[in-house]
Amino acid sequence: MPVIAPMPAAHSTPIPSQRESAEEPVAAGTTVDHLTETYRAHYRSLLGLAALLLDDTASCEDVVQEAFIRVHSARRRVRDPEKTLAYLRQTVVNLSRSALRRRILGLKLLSKPMPDMASAEEGAYDQLERDALIKAMKGLQRRQREVLVLRYFADMTEAQVAATLGISLGSVKAYGSRGIAALRVAMEATA
Numbered sequence: 001m002p003v004i005a006p007m008p009a010a011h012s013t014p015i016p017s018q019r020e021s022a023e024e025p026v027a028a029g030t031t032v033d034h035l036t037e038t039y040r041a042h043y044r045s046l047l048g049l050a051a052l053l054l055d056d057t058a059s060c061e062d063v064v065q066e067a068f069i070r071v072h073s074a075r076r077r078v079r080d081p082e083k084t085l086a087y088l089r090q091t092v093v094n095l096s097r098s099a100l101r102r103r104i105l106g107l108k109l110l111s112k113p114m115p116d117m118a119s120a121e122e123g124a125y126d127q128l129e130r131d132a133l134i135k136a137m138k139g140l141q142r143r144q145r146e147v148l149v150l151r152y153f154a155d156m157t158e159a160q161v162a163a164t165l166g167i168s169l170g171s172v173k174a175y176g177s178r179g180i181a182a183l184r185v186a187m188e189a190t191a
Contacts, residue, residue, distance in 0.1 A: 032072070034081055035068070035071065035072055035075060035084065038084050038088065039068055042085055042088065043064065045154065046064045046067065046089065046092050047060055047061065047064050048153065049089065049092055049093075049149060049150075049153060049154055050064055050092050050095075050096055052134070052137065052145075052149045053092075053093065053096035053100075053146065054096050054100065055138070059099050062099075063092055063095045063096055066091075066095055067095055068088065070091055070095075071084065071087055071091060086160065086164060089150070089154060089156075089164055090165075090166075093150070093164065097142070100142075132187060132190045133183070136183050136186035137183070139182070139186055140182055140183070141175075141179075141182075143165075143167075143171075143175045144176075144178055144179030145179065146165060146175075147161055147165070147172055147175040147176045148176060148183075150164055151172070151176055158173060
């Protein structure tokens, strides 16, 4: 889906941001065409990443769309084309965290308990969860889940995971090994 930029208003004098962009060359990775190609190539993988961090499809789609919008509006800061996808992944992770925080706050502010019966959308999403692994992943600590999802689902190296989450390489290894150990215990309990 191409991103359409608004038409510039007709001004007789350039506004300051136009002067800056005329003096400063734009890197190849920051063009709208590059973002459009990245969108087409990686939308589904980013949607899958959000699906492992969140629990409903609509929120996942919203998070991924918002990530592309934010990267598009900040594209001048992404100077290296190879870092566009990493920046998008980090934005998806951060937006997923924010969505979960808002959801938790909403649950705290709810005056009455939620009904036990799941909606049709939740039932459909539950059918997509084919095995006990995803349920076990939800039981992990947030950082453990993020490290495992980025490391094994997104197929990132430990260094890339550390850069995406803004933590040290040693922390990635520690969260990863503890997460795998917790998954092993949870999977044995369901067997």
